[in-house]
Amino acid sequence: MLKSHSCGELNKKYAGKKVTLAGWVDRRRDHGRLIFIDLRDREGIVQVAFNPEVSDQCHKTANELRNEYVVRVSGEVTFRPPGTENPKLATGDIEIIAQDVEILNPSETPPFYINEDIEVEEGLRLKYRYLDLRRARMQANLLLRHRVVKFIRNFLEAKGFIEIETPILIKSTPEGARDYLVPSRRHAGRFYALPQSPQQLKQLLMVAGVEKYFQIARCFRDEDTRADRQPEFTQLDLEMSFIEQDDILDLFEGLFTSMVETAKPEGPAIKPFPRLTYADAMERYGTDKPDLRFGLEIGDLTDIAAQSDFSIFRSVVDKGGKIKGICAPGCATYTRKQLDELNRVVRELGAEGLITMALGTTTGSLDNLTLDMVRSVAAKFLSLGQIKEMAERLGAEMGDQLLIIAGKPEIVNVALGELRGEMGHRLKLAKPNLFAFTFIVNFPLLKRDEATGQWGPMHHPFTAPRDEDVPLLDTTPEKVRGKHYDMVCNGYEIAGGSLRIYTSHLQRKIFKLLGYSDEEVKENFGHLLEAFDYGAPPHGGVAAGIDRMVMILAGEETIREVIAFPKSQTATDLIFNAPSPVTEEQLAELHLRLREEL
RNA sequence: GGCCCCGUGGUGUAGCGGACUAACAUGCCACCCUGUCACGGUGGAGAUCGGGGGUUCGAAUCCCCCCGGGGUCGCCA
Known part of the structure; x- marks a missing residue:
């Protein structure tokens, strides 16, 4: 090894010890005679002091150092002079007094900051991903992902699962997403497909008597990307024989609870995990993937609305529709413009429109509510009692805004589900550090x-x-x-x-x-x-998105932040410029000719 | 395929029809500085505003097309 220790591991216990370090120059502070270098490696940062009275040669070299130069430094771990310790640095009690320094490789000025966590255009980050990954945040994400996968392997091994690899070159089947195809040289006009998931293969492994299989499996789907979707992604794929549904759910509850406790001790998962039926989820949250970090449940107001003189409510009820709503806490003061925005959201989802009901402008008990304090197009068609009943059902208080939609049950649910998510986001209702x-x-x-x-x-x-x-x-x-x-x-x-x-x-x-x-x-x-x-045994399984889980654990907004080399939104690799044209010879070998597109 | 946002020195932003000879921060270069740690100080270089076309007396600024990045609907069993 070119180094005896890592930068980040050093502390006052090493004082007096002679060490050799190697890493990147994170920052240089030149005081003329005295020069400080923050030396960075994967484990952390340590300050190196170059004093011409210790080594004139070292000091001269230190003059040449710039950010991201790769250097090797030998010297003694020394207590910093009293009063100059840096509590912001894990190694801040000590520094290295350089006795010998060697530039292993200089560096151009990087296209963006490595030593600061600031927003940089993502295309640039992807083009220079090797520099982007050098940044502390991305190093942490890579490490977290490694730990998560390692944890999964250990956990499942202890439960008797074995990891088995399945083919990447397999067959295109009609259902599901678009396949990535691989032309065959040996078989003219035939193609392999990359797996969208190892679904059939793991079922065949069950027939094979494996009983407990898992795989950290790469999957490929040729569909458009999203913040949480990439053309290739990684699943924890798992299958068991002789089981019932609860066996899988209990297994996963244990796996993910321990995973969160291990990876994020400060933000434990709530357990047991609530189990909702699809029908309930749609009724109460308007989606089959509800964010349970906050409440704001959808309430059914159909029975109350049916009693009213409001023609919109009456006609929807007559047609067998539903009137449902949510409460936006503290939003009674929303402006016309803000309400219009919400209206637009629900219209895009097929709802006729949003009926809003502002309950006064001050906070307090509903007991103080009077009819003239209610701002709503529906107000004059409703009694005070009906309004209060609706408000109570949605858990509202004075100063809240009721958001009500009438129409076909499916549309009402989905639109309110979207509003629920939107309001949860706007009002920052989700508790931080919570895994719901x-x-x-x-x-x-x-x-x-x-x-x-x-x-x-x-x-x-x-x-x-x-x-x-x-x-x-x-x-x-x-x-x-x-x-x-x-x-x-x-x-x-x-x-x-x-x-x-x-x-x-x-x-x-x-x-x-x-x-x-x-x-x-x-x-x-x-x-x-x-x-x-x-003799196929009864069996079942599950597949979990590793990228998404690590993204959530890392507190990131996109899975690209937890994938070392992700594709851009248009499914290209910006480092390699893939996909790329191939030679006529390669095509001929594969029995392919390109179509002339318009 | 549709809709939306973004593209201005290396980076991040401001400027959104004339005062722009394009501003600010940071980075970069040079010099000064022995206790800094986002060190400090002085000076300097650096963008014709993603590309093309148009409107206008005049365009970074308005319009159209294209390219690139991002979000989203469709799509994703």
Whole structure:
């Protein structure tokens, strides 16, 4: 090794010891005769003092040093003179008196600051990712991610799971996201596909008698990116045999609780994780991934509204619609402009409009509320009693603003769910350092495609229907609930899984319902159906987004911050400039010719 | 594919039709400084405003197209 110690590990216990360090110049402070260098390596920063009276040669070299120069320094760990200790630095009690210094490699002035955590345009960061990753924040994220993955491996190993790798070159199947394709040289006109997830492979491992499998699996989906979506991402993929739903949920509750306790001791997870049915989640939060760091639950006001003389309410009730709302605490003073903004949000989601109801302008008990203190288009059609009843149901007090939507139940829920999220964000209602996990269970097995009317899987086609709902497959498929569960944390979908179908006849029935022809089933899933006929055990599993979980733990806004080399929004790599053209020879070898696009 | 935001010295911002000969901070370069730690001081270099076209007497500023980055709807079993 070129160094005997790391910069960050040194403290007063090392005083008097001669050490050799190597790292990057974080900062130089030149006092003319005396020069200080903050030397940085992965473990931290330590101050090096260059005194010409100790070594004139060293002092001369120190004069040449600039930020990000790579240097090697030898010297004695020394107590700083009394009064000059730096409490902001972990190593601030001591410094290195340089006796020998060597520039291992100079550096250009970096395109952005390495030694300060300031916002830099992300494209530039991605182009110089190797410098971006040198920054303390990104080093911390890399380390956190490593620890999370290490923790998962240890935890699952202790529970009897074994890690098995599955192929990256596999087959394109019709369902799901767009595939990334890899042309075959050996088989003209044929393609591999990169896995969207190892779903079928892990089920085959269950048939193989593995019983408890997991993998830190790279997955690929050729769809548009988002702050929490990348073309390639990493899942904790897991599957077990001979289990029931609670076995998976309990396992994950234990895994993620301990993970948070280990990675973020200051912000523990609430346990046990609340378990909500899909129907409840939609009714109360308007989404299947509610952020439970704050309340602000949606309340049903239909019965009260039905009593009123407000024509909008009456007509919606007559058509079988719902009137629901949430309370925006302290927002009675919202301006017309602010309310218009909220109105726009819900209209974009298909709601007719937002009915707002400002409850006075001062705080206090609802007992003091009078009709003329209520600002709302609906006010004159409602009695004071009706208004108070609505307010109480939404947990409102004086000074709050009720946000009410009337219409089709699904639209009302989703729009209010969006408003709930928006208000939670604006009012900063989410408690910091809190990890609010929840399981969502009893999803519908199927959803209907709006355009075609065709049934599609809510999760994927291998999810088992609940036993008591199986007869409904033939009559009312929309009522069939699946043995599917999601895990949500702070409003992000972190994991999803299900108990699987493990008999070929039920799997065939589902495929048929999903509109696959016998031909397609045989071609794409024949191997799986055949496997089920060779003693497939009951099994189920789950997959968790590692990137998203680490993002939440790191307090970051995008998963790019916890991926070493992420793609840009347009799915390009800004360091390598990938994707890139290839030579005519390469294409010919792969039996490919490029289409002439318009 | 749609909608929205951003692009000004190396970096981060200000300027949003004429006073811009483009400002500020920081970084960079030089010199001074022996206890600083976001060291300090003095001086200096550095952008024709992402690219192209247009409107105008005049464009960083208004309009159109393109490129790049980001957010989002669709999409993501």
